[in-house]
Amino acid sequence: MAVNQTCNTNRTNAERIEVELLKFLEDHIYTGSDSLQKIMLYLKQHVRSNVQSVTEVFDALKAKGVISLGNYKILSDGILDVRITQGIKDFEKRIHAELRSGCDESNQQSTSYDSAANSQTPDYDIDMLFDYLSKKLSPPSMLIFSTELLGETQMAETPHALRNPSDAYFKMMHTWRCRQPNIDHKAKLGEIFSSMERQDLVEEMENFPVKDFQYAETVIEPTKRFDDSDISIVASNLATGYYHVVRFLGVKQRKIEQIEADYPAIREQIYQTLLMIKRAKPSLTRQDLCNALYYADHQDVIVSLNSKWSNSS
Known part of the structure; x- marks a missing residue:
């Protein structure tokens, strides 16, 4: 039993390192470049099961010729030369510190989401405040904010x-936590x-109950569950702002990053995330979805959904 638990922990850590590494690389290489796609493919096929550190990943990539790595400098298609020797060291130190501190949410006794409809868990509350x-x-x-919060500006640049x-x-706030x-x-915030002379944010923090974000206008059959065709409408009308919607519905950051790594297209990321929520939390209703869209300032999508529901009722 202990052996199985150790294996599961190693696999969980490897998956976490992989997801974080992909995001790190995406921030340093032009998105969509051939090199990044090759890295993602290689990690999915060969690295996930046994990687123990970020350095191992880079060594494996170099050995396989997936990408040229000289002194940990990434040269992407001859276009972008990123000097990240110290960056890799800091990155690896941060990831392992997070794993030790318990911020690897998959090691906690919890699901990949919290229920936005009825929960006020500490993790959900602080994530929603940050969002x-x-x-x-x-x-x-x-x-300025990055310097004050993290003591460096790497994530802001x-x-x-x-x-x-x-x-x-x-x-930045999630990493800091x-x-x-x-x-x-x-x-601390x-x-x-x-110090940033944003007293308005200090006051808003004190008066931020997420339960106040309730869409008060008409929702057609509000207690009915939303279906896959509703998800398609939402996915077609949101862009990167979908993070606000799915966090409101309780999806945790680690799950968002895993889906991003698995599905490069933004529309598919939205669709798969909402589909996961729908399957994992059967009690979520049309009203819950509209509340999340309202929180994210997407009343336009609510109008589209109501139009569909009205025509089909």
Whole structure:
């Protein structure tokens, strides 16, 4: 029994390292490049089951000729030369620190989601607070915020941060919580926002009950479950802002990153994430979905759903 548990733990750690590494590489190589796709394919086929460290991954990639790695410099299609020697060391140190601290959510006695409809678990509450704040913080403040929170600016200077600043802010706060799980996160954020002269955010933190985000307008047959065709409508009308929707519905960050690694296209990421929620939490209703869309400022999608439901009722 102990042997099986050890094997499962090693596999879980390997999967976590793989997902984190893919995100790290995506932030340092142009998305969609041939090199990145080769790395993703190689990791899925050969590395997942036995990798123990990020360094092992790079050594394996180099040995297999999947990508040229000289002194841990990545050269992507002759276009982007990223010097990440220290970055890899910091990255590996962070991942193993998170695994030791228990922030690897798959090692906790929990599912890949929390119920947004009826739960007020500590993890869900803090994730939703971070998500809410990520929508309020402006891109020009990112370097300052990253320095105050993490003591460095690496996460604020990636291509991903430029493409999706809201998600970058969330990931900074999530990483920070993993590194320092036992501090008063709200109090520390209050200090940082005060130093940034954002007293408005300090006040909003104190008055943020996620349960207040209830869509009060008409929802056709609100207690009915949403179906796969509803998911298709949502997936077709959301972009990177879908993170806010699925976090509201209780999906944890690790699961979001796993789905991103498995499905490169944004529409498919949205569809698969919502499908997972639907199957894992049968009690979720049309009203719950509309509440999540309302929270994410996507009333336009609610209108489209209501139109479909009205025509089919």
